[in-house]
Amino acid sequence: MGEKKKKIIKTIKIDADKCNGCRACEVACSAFHATPKYSSNNPARSRIRVIHEPLKDMFVPVYAGEYTAAECMGRDKYVLDGKEYDECALCRASCPSRDLFKEPDSGLPLKCDMCESDPTLTEPLCVQWCITDALVYEEREEEVEEEEEQEDLEIGLEALADKYGMEKLIETVARLSVAKKE
Amino acid sequence: MEIDLSRGSIERVPTNPKDTALYLGGLGTNAKLLWDRVPPEAEPFSPDNLLIFSTGLLGGTPATGANRTIVSTFSPQTLLMAYSMMGGFFAPELKYAGYDKVIIRGNSPELVYLWINDDKVEIRDASHLQGKGALEAAEMIRRELKEPKAQVCAIGLAGENRVYYASIEHSRSSASRGGIGAVMGAKKLKAVAVRGKKDINVARPEEFMTLCNEVLNYIQHRAKNPIKGVPPILAGIGSPQEMAIHDEEWHTTSFAWGNARHRRKGFWTKETAEVWKKTQEKAVERLISCYNCPMKCGAVVSYPALGISKYMMKCYSKLTYVMGAMADDLDFGFRIAGLAQEYGVDGYTAPQVMAFAVELYEDGILTDQDLPGFPSGNEERFFWLLEKIVRREGIGDILANGTYWAARQIGKGAEAYDRNTIKKHEQIPIKLGMLNPIYFLMYSTGEKMNITQIEGQMPQVPFATREEREEFVKDWIQVPDEKFKEFFLNWELRGENAFPHYPPPETACDLVEWQETMHYIDDILGICAGLSSFPIKPPYHIHNLPKFISAATGMDFDKDRLWNTARRIRNLLRAVNARRGLRRSDEKPPEDHWKKRFPDLEKKLLDTYYRFKGWNSEGIPTKETLDGLDLAYVAEDLLKRGILSEDETAAAEEAAEEAKQN
Numbered sequence: 001m002g003e004k005k006k007k008i009i010k011t012i013k014i015d016a017d018k019c020n021g022c023r024a025c026e027v028a029c030s031a032f033h034a035t036p037k038y039s040s041n042n043p044a045r046s047r048i049r050v051i052h053e054p055l056k057d058m059f060v061p062v063y064a065g066e067y068t069a070a071e072c073m074g075r076d077k078y079v080l081d082g083k084e085y086d087e088c089a090l091c092r093a094s095c096p097s098r099d100l101f102k103e104p105d106s107g108l109p110l111k112c113d114m115c116e117s118d119p120t121l122t123e124p125l126c127v128q129w130c131i132t133d134a135l136v137y138e139e140r141e142e143e144v145e146e147e148e149e150q151e152d153l154e155i156g157l158e159a160l161a162d163k164y165g166m167e168k169l170i171e172t173v174a175r176l177s178v179a180k181k182e
Numbered sequence: 183m184e185i186d187l188s189r190g191s192i193e194r195v196p197t198n199p200k201d202t203a204l205y206l207g208g209l210g211t212n213a214k215l216l217w218d219r220v221p222p223e224a225e226p227f228s229p230d231n232l233l234i235f236s237t238g239l240l241g242g243t244p245a246t247g248a249n250r251t252i253v254s255t256f257s258p259q260t261l262l263m264a265y266s267m268m269g270g271f272f273a274p275e276l277k278y279a280g281y282d283k284v285i286i287r288g289n290s291p292e293l294v295y296l297w298i299n300d301d302k303v304e305i306r307d308a309s310h311l312q313g314k315g316a317l318e319a320a321e322m323i324r325r326e327l328k329e330p331k332a333q334v335c336a337i338g339l340a341g342e343n344r345v346y347y348a349s350i351e352h353s354r355s356s357a358s359r360g361g362i363g364a365v366m367g368a369k370k371l372k373a374v375a376v377r378g379k380k381d382i383n384v385a386r387p388e389e390f391m392t393l394c395n396e397v398l399n400y401i402q403h404r405a406k407n408p409i410k411g412v413p414p415i416l417a418g419i420g421s422p423q424e425m426a427i428h429d430e431e432w433h434t435t436s437f438a439w440g441n442a443r444h445r446r447k448g449f450w451t452k453e454t455a456e457v458w459k460k461t462q463e464k465a466v467e468r469l470i471s472c473y474n475c476p477m478k479c480g481a482v483v484s485y486p487a488l489g490i491s492k493y494m495m496k497c498y499s500k501l502t503y504v505m506g507a508m509a510d511d512l513d514f515g516f517r518i519a520g521l522a523q524e525y526g527v528d529g530y531t532a533p534q535v536m537a538f539a540v541e542l543y544e545d546g547i548l549t550d551q552d553l554p555g556f557p558s559g560n561e562e563r564f565f566w567l568l569e570k571i572v573r574r575e576g577i578g579d580i581l582a583n584g585t586y587w588a589a590r591q592i593g594k595g596a597e598a599y600d601r602n603t604i605k606k607h608e609q610i611p612i613k614l615g616m617l618n619p620i621y622f623l624m625y626s627t628g629e630k631m632n633i634t635q636i637e638g639q640m641p642q643v644p645f646a647t648r649e650e651r652e653e654f655v656k657d658w659i660q661v662p663d664e665k666f667k668e669f670f671l672n673w674e675l676r677g678e679n680a681f682p683h684y685p686p687p688e689t690a691c692d693l694v695e696w697q698e699t700m701h702y703i704d705d706i707l708g709i710c711a712g713l714s715s716f717p718i719k720p721p722y723h724i725h726n727l728p729k730f731i732s733a734a735t736g737m738d739f740d741k742d743r744l745w746n747t748a749r750r751i752r753n754l755l756r757a758v759n760a761r762r763g764l765r766r767s768d769e770k771p772p773e774d775h776w777k778k779r780f781p782d783l784e785k786k787l788l789d790t791y792y793r794f795k796g797w798n799s800e801g802i803p804t805k806e807t808l809d810g811l812d813l814a815y816v817a818e819d820l821l822k823r824g825i826l827s828e829d830e831t832a833a834a835e836e837a838a839e840e841a842k843q844n
Binding site for chain 1: 242243244246271278330353354378379380381382383384387388390391395398401402467468469470471472473474475476478482484492493494
């Protein structure tokens with residue numbers, strides 16, 4: 001158990017009623033996370049996706065959350081205001097059951113990191129680019145149990161281990177490191 | 183990417199970097215392809231005609247509003263080059279799939295659709311989609327491909343039946359002018375579906391993003407600072423905010439109703455305003471946008487009480503049917519526009535053709551024999567005509583060719599009712615009093631043939647007082663040159679500095695060149711006119727657009743190089759059309775466009791404009807002009823065909839000499 005610690009909680013308030021479905025958030029997100037920064041954009045790599053079904057009046061930005069190795073036992077369907085959302089549409093997980101929130105070429109999971117960077121942004125880029133104010137950034141202070149954050153590298157490795165098996169992963173890393181030394 | 187529908191072949195061809203340097207993309211490279219590949223004798227419906235779906239140079243980059251699809255081909259109606267643009271989500275998706283353009287040649291023997299999924303491209307059977315509505319077909323395709331994220335553009339029944347003003351529909355947008363949907367129908371191509379998951383790169387990322395942020399900031403600035411002294415519909419940016427604003431006094435009282443005939447100056451009363459406001463609020467479920475754009479120029483229309491299924495509407499089609507039918511109710515507009523979209527017809531031309539038919543019937547030129555079972559109310563008549571036209575049934579077969587051709591097929595004096603076409607193409611119905619020299623030139627010479635896609639940037643009428651004008655020019659950063667401010671400051675409602683003799687022809691040419699050049703640039707880059715060439719004080723302008731190009735491509739562009747590139751493309755388009763027979767005699771607005779006309783002044787305006795452009799007295803670019811724009815190959819072809827002669831330059835100089843003496 002970690003100690004109690006003050007922590008800034010970063011929140012994006014999503015006002016789906018204000019969303020006009022333009023997907024600028026997807027553009028901004030994928031550009032910010034490109035290497036080098038802003039050198040490319042590709043909504044398929046974005047860590048935010050807009051559920052965009054204009055004729056069903058569905059306009060909901062959803063952020064990529066935790067990677068999960070296993071799919072849920074069942075599937076969620078939400079009906080809100082008489083509108084039935086697709087299976088698992090509102091779920092944030094990068095999950096084996098679907099393509100969403102995965103790098104299109106490697107299949108590695110994507111997760112919103114609130115645009116953590118150095119220098120830090122005043123607010124995540126998707127929020128800055130959403131001038132219709134469907135996305136609004138808020139910070140508040142909370143006392144939380146301290147916990148090690150899982151780093152990007154670890155999340156990626158874990159996903160690879162799940163996909164190919166730990167043994168194969170270790171073998172490959174070993175082989176690669178030998179090859180690099182040579 | 184090249185698709186030959188006659189042979190069923192698919193070929194990936196890299197974009198030629200030399201062409202990119204000279205013509206950039208979008209409209210520019212489309213025009214080059216049409217010049218190079220389609221012989222001027224080719225009929226629009228023949229397999230030789232190309233149908234090009236193009237992204238713009240900046241398409242799919244983070245540049246706000248760079249989402250336009252530029253569709254180019256030859257028009258069955260005008261027989262000249264047709265190019266129409268649509269917003270929405272199609273072009274960026276195509277670019278994410280890795281393509282700048284889809285070039286379609288040949289005609290398929292059976293109805294097909296194209297499925298582009300990154301590198302995988304298929305020509306698929308579409309027989310089960312025959313007769314389906316454009317948006318209905320799009321939904322069916324997404325479902326059968328199990329690709330809810332695929333972007334689709336499709337034709338409806340009108341396109342399949344080669345109606346000369348059939349549109350290509352996509353989501354909330356359509357490419358509708360010039361009958362390009364009919365060309366798609368002739369190619370038996372029901373739809374194009376695309377899904378892309380690749381990166382779009384820019385050359386100088388930090389610089390590019392800084393420019394994007396400046397544009398976003400300016401959009402917010404303009405949202406807080408509407409232009410004073412113009413009608414509400416013109417005060418903001420974006421397309422005219424038809425879905426958000428219900429005050430339609432300006433359109434309903436200044437534009438002509440019916441067959442471009444009647445002004446209803448007293449139409450907009452307090453009562454009408456209230457009823458229309460209610461209707462609109464009931465009908466509009468949500469304001470929506472195109473890809474990567476914060477504006478909300480479109481709307482989801484949902485009006486269960488009217489028994490119509492939901493659809494998405496853009497801008498002005500809310501009024502075109504209402505005014506064409508002389509209807510008093512906005513309800514009617516919402517009812518018929520949804521159906522017309524599924525059938526896929528141009529929201530400008532279709533209601534005018536219907537109004538033309540109604541007038542012919544009322545004046546006895548068309549009879550009950552021609553129109554068996556024609557209803558008595560105008561609204562019902564429009565629905566009746568729409569059904570006939572999209573099926574080419576009975577009189578619909580003639581009306582499907584548009585006002586110009588229909589009038590000549592019907593005969594019996596019907597020609598006189600063709601009162602609102604230029605170059606065989608229906609115009610926005612505006613009939614005004616005093617000749618406007620700027621608009622005279624834009625209407626006459628615009629290759630785009632749709633005034634909203636030629637005009638822009640300036641208030642359409644002068645401000646009443648000097649103080650208001652001074653206030654206006656203070657933050658007018660968009661002007662290419664200070665002389666435009668001078669013009670505006672001196673421009674008066676009455677007296678010497680008013681229409682028709684002010685602005686003088688030379689200034690009018692400058693003003694026209696500025697306005698149309700900005701549209702050319704947008705269509706090359708794939709940027710929406712609503713953020714750029716159309717509104718007053720837009721976020722994109724001649725001073726920041728070259729920077730966008732430089733940062734995106736790494737080519738060094740400045741204002742002069744961009745202006746010159748737009749000139750090159752403008753002249754290439756003119757040459758494409760000249761080679762297909764466009765001449766001076768075609769370049770005139772409808773006779774009754776203004777009540778007060780000035781033939782001598784109009785001649786002088788056209789002469790001055792041609793000279794200003796480096797064109798001969800027939801409006802064809804001279805060899806010297808073409809050579810100076812790296813278009814020597816165009817000059818050579820025009821000379822070989824006898825369209826230009828060697829002494830052409832001399833003719834232009836002669837005219838200049840003559841003008842000096844006058």
